[in-house]
Amino acid sequence: MSLTIKLQLTSHRHNLNHLNLGACLKNTNFTTTKFRPKPIYHSDPLISIVFHTHKPTMHAPKRSAQPSSIKSSLIDPDGGALVDLVVPESDRAAKTLEAEQLPKVWLTKIDIEWVHVISEGWASPLKGFMREDQYLQSLHFNSLRTKDGSVVNMSLPIVLAIDDETKERIGSSTNVGLVGPDGDLIGILRSIEIYKHHKEERIARTWGTTAPGLPYVEEVITPAGNWLIGGDLEVLKPIKYNDGLDHYRLSPQQLRKEFDRRQADAVFAFQLRNPVHNGHALLMNDTRKRLLEMGYKNPILLLHPLGGFTKADDVPLDVRMEQHSKVLEDGVLDPETTIVAIFPSPMHYAGPTEVQWHAKARINAGANFYIVGRDPAGMGHPTEKRDLYDPDHGKKVLSMAPGLEKLNILPFRVAAYDTVQKKMAFFDPSRAKDFLFISGTKMRTYARSGENPPDGFMCPGGWKVLVQYYESLQSEEASQQTAVLST
Amino acid sequence: MSLTIKLQLTSHRHNLNHLNLGACLKNTNFTTTKFRPKPIYHSDPLISIVFHTHKPTMHAPKRSAQPSSIKSSLIDPDGGALVDLVVPESDRAAKTLEAEQLPKVWLTKIDIEWVHVISEGWASPLKGFMREDQYLQSLHFNSLRTKDGSVVNMSLPIVLAIDDETKERIGSSTNVGLVGPDGDLIGILRSIEIYKHHKEERIARTWGTTAPGLPYVEEVITPAGNWLIGGDLEVLKPIKYNDGLDHYRLSPQQLRKEFDRRQADAVFAFQLRNPVHNGHALLMNDTRKRLLEMGYKNPILLLHPLGGFTKADDVPLDVRMEQHSKVLEDGVLDPETTIVAIFPSPMHYAGPTEVQWHAKARINAGANFYIVGRDPAGMGHPTEKRDLYDPDHGKKVLSMAPGLEKLNILPFRVAAYDTVQKKMAFFDPSRAKDFLFISGTKMRTYARSGENPPDGFMCPGGWKVLVQYYESLQSEEASQQTAVLST
Numbered sequence: 001m002s003l004t005i006k007l008q009l010t011s012h013r014h015n016l017n018h019l020n021l022g023a024c025l026k027n028t029n030f031t032t033t034k035f036r037p038k039p040i041y042h043s044d045p046l047i048s049i050v051f052h053t054h055k056p057t058m059h060a061p062k063r064s065a066q067p068s069s070i071k072s073s074l075i076d077p078d079g080g081a082l083v084d085l086v087v088p089e090s091d092r093a094a095k096t097l098e099a100e101q102l103p104k105v106w107l108t109k110i111d112i113e114w115v116h117v118i119s120e121g122w123a124s125p126l127k128g129f130m131r132e133d134q135y136l137q138s139l140h141f142n143s144l145r146t147k148d149g150s151v152v153n154m155s156l157p158i159v160l161a162i163d164d165e166t167k168e169r170i171g172s173s174t175n176v177g178l179v180g181p182d183g184d185l186i187g188i189l190r191s192i193e194i195y196k197h198h199k200e201e202r203i204a205r206t207w208g209t210t211a212p213g214l215p216y217v218e219e220v221i222t223p224a225g226n227w228l229i230g231g232d233l234e235v236l237k238p239i240k241y242n243d244g245l246d247h248y249r250l251s252p253q254q255l256r257k258e259f260d261r262r263q264a265d266a267v268f269a270f271q272l273r274n275p276v277h278n279g280h281a282l283l284m285n286d287t288r289k290r291l292l293e294m295g296y297k298n299p300i301l302l303l304h305p306l307g308g309f310t311k312a313d314d315v316p317l318d319v320r321m322e323q324h325s326k327v328l329e330d331g332v333l334d335p336e337t338t339i340v341a342i343f344p345s346p347m348h349y350a351g352p353t354e355v356q357w358h359a360k361a362r363i364n365a366g367a368n369f370y371i372v373g374r375d376p377a378g379m380g381h382p383t384e385k386r387d388l389y390d391p392d393h394g395k396k397v398l399s400m401a402p403g404l405e406k407l408n409i410l411p412f413r414v415a416a417y418d419t420v421q422k423k424m425a426f427f428d429p430s431r432a433k434d435f436l437f438i439s440g441t442k443m444r445t446y447a448r449s450g451e452n453p454p455d456g457f458m459c460p461g462g463w464k465v466l467v468q469y470y471e472s473l474q475s476e477e478a479s480q481q482t483a484v485l486s487t
Numbered sequence: 488m489s490l491t492i493k494l495q496l497t498s499h500r501h502n503l504n505h506l507n508l509g510a511c512l513k514n515t516n517f518t519t520t521k522f523r524p525k526p527i528y529h530s531d532p533l534i535s536i537v538f539h540t541h542k543p544t545m546h547a548p549k550r551s552a553q554p555s556s557i558k559s560s561l562i563d564p565d566g567g568a569l570v571d572l573v574v575p576e577s578d579r580a581a582k583t584l585e586a587e588q589l590p591k592v593w594l595t596k597i598d599i600e601w602v603h604v605i606s607e608g609w610a611s612p613l614k615g616f617m618r619e620d621q622y623l624q625s626l627h628f629n630s631l632r633t634k635d636g637s638v639v640n641m642s643l644p645i646v647l648a649i650d651d652e653t654k655e656r657i658g659s660s661t662n663v664g665l666v667g668p669d670g671d672l673i674g675i676l677r678s679i680e681i682y683k684h685h686k687e688e689r690i691a692r693t694w695g696t697t698a699p700g701l702p703y704v705e706e707v708i709t710p711a712g713n714w715l716i717g718g719d720l721e722v723l724k725p726i727k728y729n730d731g732l733d734h735y736r737l738s739p740q741q742l743r744k745e746f747d748r749r750q751a752d753a754v755f756a757f758q759l760r761n762p763v764h765n766g767h768a769l770l771m772n773d774t775r776k777r778l779l780e781m782g783y784k785n786p787i788l789l790l791h792p793l794g795g796f797t798k799a800d801d802v803p804l805d806v807r808m809e810q811h812s813k814v815l816e817d818g819v820l821d822p823e824t825t826i827v828a829i830f831p832s833p834m835h836y837a838g839p840t841e842v843q844w845h846a847k848a849r850i851n852a853g854a855n856f857y858i859v860g861r862d863p864a865g866m867g868h869p870t871e872k873r874d875l876y877d878p879d880h881g882k883k884v885l886s887m888a889p890g891l892e893k894l895n896i897l898p899f900r901v902a903a904y905d906t907v908q909k910k911m912a913f914f915d916p917s918r919a920k921d922f923l924f925i926s927g928t929k930m931r932t933y934a935r936s937g938e939n940p941p942d943g944f945m946c947p948g949g950w951k952v953l954v955q956y957y958e959s960l961q962s963e964e965a966s967q968q969t970a971v972l973s974t
Contacts, residue, residue: 136880137887140642140839142628145887155627196877201695208688210697352627390683393623400624400632402889 074259074267075368075406078152079125082252082364085187086119086235096236099177099185103170105162105229106179107186110220113308114158115178115186116239116344120251122361125152129160131230132195139205142356143402153403155356156206156348160189161197163225170194176229185236192231197224207350208389213382215311216348239344245321249307250341256366258339264300266291268410269367271358271376273306273314273347274440275323275466277458278424279415281332286426287371287410288337301338302367306358308346311379313444317342319469326461349379351389352397359398363407372398373412423456448474561746561754562855562893565639566612569739569851572674573606573722583723586664586672590657592649592716593666594673597707600795601645602665602673603726603831607738609848612639616647618717619682626692629843630889640890642843643693643835647676648684650712657681663716672723679718684711694837695876700869702798703835726831732808736794737828743853745826751787753778755897756854758845758863760793760801760834761927762810762953764945765911766902768819773913774858774897775824788825789854793845795833798866800931804829806956813948836866838876839884846885850894859885860899910943935961 077083087095107115117123125146130138135157137144142155162170170176170192178186203217204210212218240246250258259267268287272280284301291299303324307317315323321342328335345361348354354377359370375391376398382388399409416435418425427435438457446453447466457463564570574582594602604610612633617625622644624631629642649657657663657679665673690704691697699705727733737745746754755774759767771788778786790811794804802810808829815822832848835841841864846857862878863885869875886896903922905912914922925933925944933940934957940950 133883133887136839136884140629140884141887141889143889145889151889198695198877200698201876204691204695204697208685208691210691211687352623389688390685396620397623397627400620400628402628402630402632402638 074264074366075363077121077124077252077364078360078403079146081124082256083121083124083127084119084253085121085127085233086238092236095188095234096185099188099236102175102177102188103173104177104179105160105166105170105189107160107181108220109181110309110346111160112180112186112239113344113346114160115233115235117308117361118158118233119187119235119239120253120344122252122343122345122364123154123158124252124364126154126158128189128233129230130158130228131193132228134230135159135195135228139202141402142353151403153356153360153401155353155360155401156350157202159197159228159230161221161224162194162227162229164227166225167194167227167229170229176231186239187233187235189229189231189233192229194227194229197226197228199224199226206348206353208353209381211381211383214349215379216309216346216350219309220346243318245307245318245342248321248340248342249344250339252365255302255339255341259300259366262298262300262339264298266296266299266369267302267367268299268369268371269302269304269359269362269365270371271304271306271343271362273310273320275315275320275443275458275462276303276327276332277438277443277462278332278456279417281327282415282424282426283371283373283412284333286413287369290410291369299337299369301333302362302365303333303338303340304343304362304365305340306347307342307344310347311349314347315466315469319465323462323465326465327459330459330461332459332462347377349377349388351375351378352393353377355394355398356401356404359401359404359407359409363404368406369408369410370398371410371412374414417454417457419454422454444470561751561853562850564608564611564739564851565847565890566633568611569743570608570611570614571606571740572608572614572720573725579723582675582721583672586675586723589662589664589675590660591664591666592647592653592657592676594647594668595707596668597796597833598647599667599673599726600831600833601647602720602722604795604848605645605720606674606722606726607740607831609739609830609832609851610641610645611739611851613641613645615676615720616717617645617715618680619715621717622646622682622715626689628889629840638890640843640847640888642840642847642888643837644689646684646715646717648708648711649681649714649716651714653712654681654714654716657716662718673726674720674722676716676718676720679716681714681716684713684715686711686713693835693840695840696868698868698870701836702866703796703833703837706796707833730805732794732805732829735808735827735829736831737826739848739852742789742826742828746787746853749785749787749826751785753783753786753856754789754854755786755856755858756789756791756846756849756852757858758791758793758830758849760797760807762802762807762930762945762949763790763814763819764925764930764949765819765943766904768814769902769911769913770858770860770899771820773900774856777897778856786824786856788820789849789852790820790825790827791830791849791852792827793834794829794831797834798836801834802953802956806952810949810952813952814946817946817948819946819949834864836864836875838862838865839880842881842885843888843891846888846891846894846896850891855893856895856897857885858897858899861901904941904944906941909941931957 114129118126118128126134134144134154138154138157142153143151144154145151174192175188175190176192177188180186199221200210203214203221207214207217268291270280270284288299288301305317305320305324324340327333328338328340343361345357355372358377362370372395375387375389376394378387378389378391378394380387395409395411398404414427415424416427416437418434419436420434436454438453443453447470450467453463601616605613605615613621621631625641625644629640630638631641632638661679662675662677663679664675667673686708687697690701690708694701694704755778757767757771775786775788792804792807792811811827814820815825815827830848832844842859845864849857859882862874862876863881865874865876865878865881867874882896882898885891901914902911903914903924905921906923907921923941925940930940934953937954
């Protein structure tokens with residue numbers, strides 16, 4: 001039995017030593033306390049203390065016998081223990097046999113990305129696709145209350161849709177087998193709950209619009225079935241993509257191990273779905289400098305490109321990974337203090353709602369600092385000539401989000417091309433006319449036309465990767481046009 | 488300086504005495520503890536303890552010198568003290584003079600309803616129209632974090648819209664004067680903040696749809712300006728409507744006083760915007776019985792019809808109040824243990840989002856039990872042939888909502904007309920065919936056509952009020968048609 005006490009301090013100057021917490025436990029049946037260090041930078045410092053009636057049992061990971069490998073000491077995973085839903089190899093044969101006997105649910109490519117995300121604990125403490133109570137909390141409160149009463153952030157519904165026919169086939173079975181697009185058995189969903197998929201409401205509450213043209217909605221939600229199926233997930237073996245990039249797909253457990261191996265005393269995560277230009281690099285290097293000034297000795301950067309579904313005009317993952325490699329090769333970022341890995345989640349383009357998910361997942365991966373910039377996870381409005389989200393809402397919402405109090409949010413200073421210094425620099429409003437903002441669209445136009453961006457915008461090696469990608473795209477388009485003409 | 492400790496117990500059987508909390512404070516500069524009794528019925532009991540460095544100052548109400556009058560002992564107002572924003576009479580002249588000098592914001596009839604709601608503390612701890620940080624928390628999390636770190640429920644954005652011209656007129660002024668539709672000075676909004684009114688996003692996140700035809704959207708949001716103005720409210724004098732119903736408009740402070748005067752040991756609130764039929768009465772009387780069985784000696788019913796904006800085809804407030812009077816006169820509800828009062832909020836018809844507001848406001852009014860039924864605050868989808876909300880979502884969302892942990896949620900058992908017993912009774916699924924569900928639409932059809940509903944559906948006195956209302960409506964329609972024909 002455990003009991004959580006949350007201390008919510010009204011001031012940064014509050015001295016915790018004023019509270020004689022040890023005395024609390026005298027002559028009681030509670031024996032252990034656990035302190036979480038006070039976050040820096042966050043406006044609402046919150047410290048959780050967990051009292052246990054017995055010494056807390058170590059939540060041993062299923063994949064490994066070393067309990068120390070499941071977390072670095074920097075930040076606890078949500079729910080206290082990292083979820084790991086891959087069945088041990090010794091059980092695989094039996095579980096596969098069981099899965100074969102069950103009614104089947106066929107998964108799409110993006111469903112598999114979510115299976116990957118859930119199974120490795122990015123969404124800890126979530127242990128499967130959401131049941132209705134979790135779905136409703138996520139949709140209305142962007143958070144889940146856990147069994148011990150504490151609140152974890154959970155801003156996106158992580159759900160699995162099925163159609164009427166599948167629902168009928170499942171009948172009254174309590175478990176189902178999950179099958180990939182190629183017919184491979186992927187896993188089992190246990191103690192299932194089937195409930196209505198209210199698509200309009202899900203879309204409106206997640207994106208704040210129901211306008212046609214939202215990429216994830218068109219790709220995933222509109223074609224999906226009218227039911228959602230929740231339950232506890234078991235995955236028969238680790239999800240692999242065999243695209244030459246699997247070595248970049250480090251699980252939260254592997255990342256935490258790596259941070260420990262490097263003896264990181266701070267980990268700052270940078271989420272991205274675009275090529276890295278020197279403005280990004282400036283900001284990451286500046287963040288490192290600030291952390292050193294704050295007294296950290298070994299801050300590590302987690303450069304963490306999103307690897308799941310992205311919209312058609314985003315630069316594909318393999319090209320981005322090559323570009324990121326060049327940025328490290330060219331010395332723009334320091335390989336000694338940088339870890340490049342892939343975040344396996346699909347992209348929603350849901351702005352302030354989604355940025356919370358991006359931050360929450362990085363807590364589980366062991367990052368205790370999170371960089372947030374202008375209009376995170378945003379895009380243009382699909383039917384109107386404006387940004388879909390207020391560009392400032394992302395960081396505001398993130399800084400107030402329930403369950404993210406333990407994460408240190410680092411607001412992004414806007415970088416732009418300084419035409420006087422001829423390099424990317426932090427924007428100085430007092431000489432605004434000296435700065436050139438180079439948008440993603442503008443960057444693509446340069447790369448497509450073979451024109452070079454201003455000197456110092458991106459390292460030459462990285463830029464070359466993009467130019468080659470757009471050249472290959474154009475020659476592909478040309479050959480398609482030729483093919484069309486010749487038929 | 489204060490510090491809140493939240494105990495989140497993992498089990499109802501947890502004995503608080505196991506924790507030696509007094510010892511916590513020994514040799515510290517914290518001196519006072521305040522316990523909130525453990526809620527019954529709620530799945531996540533949560534107890535807040537506030538530590539103060541000094542003895543807590545009593546938050547004296549501005550209207551009264553007796554601190555004891557601001558709360559009954561049953562449930563604390565959100566934020567600990569009931570907000571009261573009506574300026575003391577002695578300051579009225581000076582404040583009026585000040586308001587006259589300020590740039591003006593003109594209020595609509597519904598804005599005034601919100602001024603009323605905020606000024607009397609129904610939305611405690613909210614002290615004015617929302618600034619952007621409150622608006623965003625409300626929209627995304629349905630809750631607000633207060634300065635002491637605790638969370639209060641706040642599911643509807645309570646905001647004031649202004650147009651471009653008003654924004655320009657305000658210029659750099661930090662305060663504005665509020666003017667009613669008739670030109671009367673209503674109050675002052677201080678330390679204002681003006682921010683964008685993202686209407687589409689507000690609608691989508693509040694209603695879970697952007698379909699045309701939502702009553703509050705069409706009446707209030709669509710015609711409103713493109714900016715929202717937040718700030719601290721001061722109201723020059725109590726809001727009155729002079730419609731013969733003001734004596735029913737008891738403030739939260741007055742209600743708490745009345746519960747104390749009646750020595751209530753439990754108060755159960757029933758929110759409604761429709762006439763009371765015998766199914767409602769059955770449920771309210773049954774609730775009282777259950778509370779007596781639980782050991783309460785004097786449970787009081789707060790019959791609390793909503794008095795602000797309602798859609799055109801709802802029964803108007805004056806007719807409903809007359810109908811409710813008859814229900815008490817006819818002895819269907821016991822006047823000795825019932826308080827009838829008006830809840831001044833406008834209606835959003837926003838289902839699961841709005842039911843939280845309805846419950847939260849009743850906490851501030853001193854009710855510690857809240858009855859919730861099928862599809863609370865719901866309506867038909869404006870463009871599709873279905874309910875706008877899943878009828879079960881309201882009570883599910885309410886039972887999990889952040890900040891409502893201290894309120895005891897009493898789920899509604901469905902009552903219908905039992906054609907065998909010839910009275911309203913709790914629906915028995917084992918003999919479903921014996922039951923007749925009489926919807927609001929069906930009831931209106933009976934009343935309009937002069938046909939009597941089944942015997943025992945509603946007390947004769949109450950039914951007569953409705954019949955007379957629909958007759959007057961028809962004769963009004965007829966005379967309008969005659970007028971049209973004769974022109």
